[in-house]
Amino acid sequence: MKRNIRFLLEYDGSRYYGWAKQPDQEMTIQGKMEQLLARITGMESVEVIGAGRTDAGVHARGMVCNAHLETDLPVDELRSLCNQYLPDDICVLEVKEASPRFHARYLATGKTYRYTCCGGPLKPVFERKYVWTIPAEWHPDLNAMREAAAFLTGTHDFASFCANPRVKKSTVRTVDSIEIAQHGPFLTLTYHGDGFLQHMVRILTGTLMECGIGWRTPSSIPELIEARDRKQAGMTAPASGLCLMSVDYN
Amino acid sequence: MKRNIRFLLEYDGSRYYGWAKQPDQEMTIQGKMEQLLARITGMESVEVIGAGRTDAGVHARGMVCNAHLETDLPVDELRSLCNQYLPDDICVLEVKEASPRFHARYLATGKTYRYTCCGGPLKPVFERKYVWTIPAEWHPDLNAMREAAAFLTGTHDFASFCANPRVKKSTVRTVDSIEIAQHGPFLTLTYHGDGFLQHMVRILTGTLMECGIGWRTPSSIPELIEARDRKQAGMTAPASGLCLMSVDYN
Numbered sequence: 001m002k003r004n005i006r007f008l009l010e011y012d013g014s015r016y017y018g019w020a021k022q023p024d025q026e027m028t029i030q031g032k033m034e035q036l037l038a039r040i041t042g043m044e045s046v047e048v049i050g051a052g053r054t055d056a057g058v059h060a061r062g063m064v065c066n067a068h069l070e071t072d073l074p075v076d077e078l079r080s081l082c083n084q085y086l087p088d089d090i091c092v093l094e095v096k097e098a099s100p101r102f103h104a105r106y107l108a109t110g111k112t113y114r115y116t117c118c119g120g121p122l123k124p125v126f127e128r129k130y131v132w133t134i135p136a137e138w139h140p141d142l143n144a145m146r147e148a149a150a151f152l153t154g155t156h157d158f159a160s161f162c163a164n165p166r167v168k169k170s171t172v173r174t175v176d177s178i179e180i181a182q183h184g185p186f187l188t189l190t191y192h193g194d195g196f197l198q199h200m201v202r203i204l205t206g207t208l209m210e211c212g213i214g215w216r217t218p219s220s221i222p223e224l225i226e227a228r229d230r231k232q233a234g235m236t237a238p239a240s241g242l243c244l245m246s247v248d249y250n
Numbered sequence: 251m252k253r254n255i256r257f258l259l260e261y262d263g264s265r266y267y268g269w270a271k272q273p274d275q276e277m278t279i280q281g282k283m284e285q286l287l288a289r290i291t292g293m294e295s296v297e298v299i300g301a302g303r304t305d306a307g308v309h310a311r312g313m314v315c316n317a318h319l320e321t322d323l324p325v326d327e328l329r330s331l332c333n334q335y336l337p338d339d340i341c342v343l344e345v346k347e348a349s350p351r352f353h354a355r356y357l358a359t360g361k362t363y364r365y366t367c368c369g370g371p372l373k374p375v376f377e378r379k380y381v382w383t384i385p386a387e388w389h390p391d392l393n394a395m396r397e398a399a400a401f402l403t404g405t406h407d408f409a410s411f412c413a414n415p416r417v418k419k420s421t422v423r424t425v426d427s428i429e430i431a432q433h434g435p436f437l438t439l440t441y442h443g444d445g446f447l448q449h450m451v452r453i454l455t456g457t458l459m460e461c462g463i464g465w466r467t468p469s470s471i472p473e474l475i476e477a478r479d480r481k482q483a484g485m486t487a488p489a490s491g492l493c494l495m496s497v498d499y500n
Contacts, residue, residue, distance in 0.1 A: 010375045059376075080386075083373055088383075091373045123333055123341045125260045126309075130376065133338075136330075 002068040004102055005078065007033070007048075008094035009063040013239070014129045015089060018056040019063070029054070032090060033065065040081050041071040051104045051247040052111065055199065057239030059130060062093075062112075062246035066104045102249075110176075110248035113191045115205045116241050120185040131186065132205075132241035140187060140212030142180055147218035148211035149178040149189075151225070152204060159228035161207070163199035163236070171197055171228075178204075190245070199236055207234030252318040254352055255328065257283070257298075258344035259313040263489070264379045265339060268306040269313070279304070282340060283315065290331050291321040301354045301497040302361065305449065307489030309380060312343075312362075312496035316354045352499075360426075360498035363441045365455045366491050370435040381436065382455075382491035390437060390462030392430055397468035398461040399428040399439075401475070402454060409478035411457070413449035413486070421447055421478075428454075440495075449486055457484030 011029055021031040030048050037046040050065040073081070075095040082092040118124040118131040119138060134140075152175060159171040175193040182188075189208065191201055207224070210216045216234070224232050261279055271281040280298050287296040300315040323331070325345040332342040368374040368381040369388060384390075402425060409421040425443040432438075439455055457474070460466045466484070474482050 012375050012378075080371070083371070088373055088378050089375055091375045093372060121330070121333070122343060123338055125262050125339055125341045126380065128262075128338050 002070050004066055004098045004100050005069050005075070006064065006066045006094075006096045006098040006102060006104070007082075007092055008096075009033075009065065010061050010091045010093055011059060011063070012089040012129070013054060013057050013059045016056065018058065019050050019052070019054045029060075029063070029090060030065075032086065033067075036082060036085055037067055037069060039085070040073070040078070041069050043070055049104045051108045052196075052244070054244055055202075055239050055242075058242045058244070060244040063244055064104045064108070064247040064249075066098055066102055104247075107249050108195070108247050109250055110192060110194055111196065112245040112247075113196065113201045114243050114245050115189040115191070115201060115237060116243070117187040117189075117205075117209070117237075118185050119187060122185065124185065127186075129240055130243070132238050134209070138209075138213045140209060141214070142182060142187075142212065144214070144218055145180050145189075145208045145212040148208050148221050149180060151218065151221035152208075153178055156225050157228055158197055158200055158225070160224055160230055160233045161200045161203040162197035162230060163203070164197070165230060167197065173197065173200070175204075178208075180208075201242060202237045202239070203230070203233050203235075205237040205241070209237065210234040252320050254316055254348045254350050255319050255325070256314065256316045256344075256346045256348035256352060256354070257332075257342055258346075259283075259315065260311050260341045260343055261309060261313070262339040262379070263304060263307050263309045266306065268308065269300050269302070269304045279310075279313075279340060280315075282336065283317075286332060286335055287317055287319060289335070290323070290328070291319050293320055299354045301358045302446075302494070304494055305452075305489050305492075308492045308494070310494040313494055314354050314358070314497040314499075316348055316352055354497070357499050358445070358497050359500055360442060360444055361446065362495040362498075363446065363451045364493050364495050365439040365441070365451060365487060366493070367437040367439075367455075367459070367487075368435050369437060372435065374435065377436075379490055380493070382488050384459070388459075388463045390459060391464070392432060392437075392462070394464070394468055395430050395439075395458045395462040398458055398471050399430060401468065401471035402458075403428055406475050407478055408447055408450055408475070410474055410480055410483045411450045411453040412447035412480060413453070414447070415480060417447065423447065423450070425454075428458075430458075451492060452487045452489070453480070453483050453485075455487040455491070459487065460484040 033048045048067045079095040116131045121136045155174040179190040283298045298317045329345040366381045405424040429440040
């Protein structure tokens with residue numbers, strides 16, 4: 001009988017075309033995991049189910065995925081083998097036995113994403129691949145950003161903040177909280193919600209940044225939500241600044 | 251008249267063949283700085299004097315250098331121009347007017363280097379280029395390392411810890427302090443001294459690690475110093491874990 005195994009992963013997305021496997025594209029996290037688990041277990045093919053899809057260049061400190069595996073290996077040995085063979089920009093933090101019905105995508109009840117910007121006159125040499133380096137002349141006003149964030153918090157139709165205009169399913173999501181904090185030159189936006197549409201965190205971040213630097217006003221946010229039109233929202237912040245921090249399950 | 255300009259630099263050494271310029275090797279920090287300053291000032295050639303040479307792959311958070319420049323540009327504008335044209339893994343933190351006699355190498359009275367190791371079963375995904383990832387089965391004993399470090403502190407002939415066996419100048423140096431600390435999986439060794447020989451910090455770190463994991467005893471250190479023989483010291487720890495933190499001047 002196959003066991004259902006749950007994994008907690010960390011990865012530096014810089015070199016990858018995102019989570020989701022693609023034909024003719026070797027460099028995806030899901031693809032690397034499926035290949036590796038097939039190799040370790042000797043199974044012909046393995047399907048790895050992720051909690052969500054991270055875009056090309058997006059990082060994760062807490063991606064959850066599961067796979068049904070034919071193997072007798074103890075979970076600790078599975079973790080060691082994964083870390084031995086995975087490239088050094090992907091790490092399996094935890095491996096656990098899950099109930100047969102555990103499904104990393106369907107059962108996820110919430111997600112935390114953190115977006116990190118770096119401002120000021122100096123370039124972030126050591127953090128450059130994990131931030132959005134904003135122009136030195138931008139001096140985002142945190143109060144304006146927080147005021148705008150308050151309008152975005154709650155249950156809304158986020159169609160204006162979705163990269164895919166032909167999405168068929170509901171674009172209603174609940175964003176419980178958006179915390180905005182400054183630590184030296186680093187400005188972090190931490191989002192918690194029940195789920196996020198394609199590029200949603202990056203478009204929210206770009207829009208909040210535009211409020212921070214005065215290109216739009218916080219009070220314009222309600223009509224922007226109302227419009228359900230991607231073209232009216234702000235820029236898509238770059239992938240490098242985004243990191244999936246954790247996924248919730250009941 | 252030429253002005254003597256002093257620079258404070260930060261760089262990620264991963265992509266570079268070290269500080270010192272080399273014929274037929276584009277990727278050196280000194281080379282990048284000299285090229286850039288010639289371009290900015292319109293001078294035919296510029297000599298940049300560094301406080302010391304960092305090896306290929308070694309990082310810096312506080313390298314000091316100086317150059318005699320023919321330019322009227324204010325120091326802040328010089329800094330902006332440098333940061334605009336330098337690759338994103340080198341940053342000029344400060345630019346100052348220096349006295350005509352300031353010399354970044356001759357007048358340096360002390361240096362601080364930090365070496366960072368990462369142990370434990372998990373790979374450091376986001377810090378992997380800035381640490382030495384030691385094997386999971388190594389469990390360094392900090393007390394043994396500190397005991398060994400106490401023997402190394404002080405004024406000694408460090409010939410056993412010098413990569414260059416044909417060095418003609420004195421190999422006597424004073425190491426004031428070696429602080430060893432653990433933060434989660436990261437083990438840091440912070441060295442302060444009046445100067446360091448070629449690979450000296452990396453060989454000291456390799457030797458201290460060997461004491462930590464029981465391959466040699468702390469009490470064997472005095473005779474190792476006495477031997478003045480590189481072959482009797484420990485391994486050379488990898489460049490990636492090393493960072494020049496600061497340079498002292500009176």
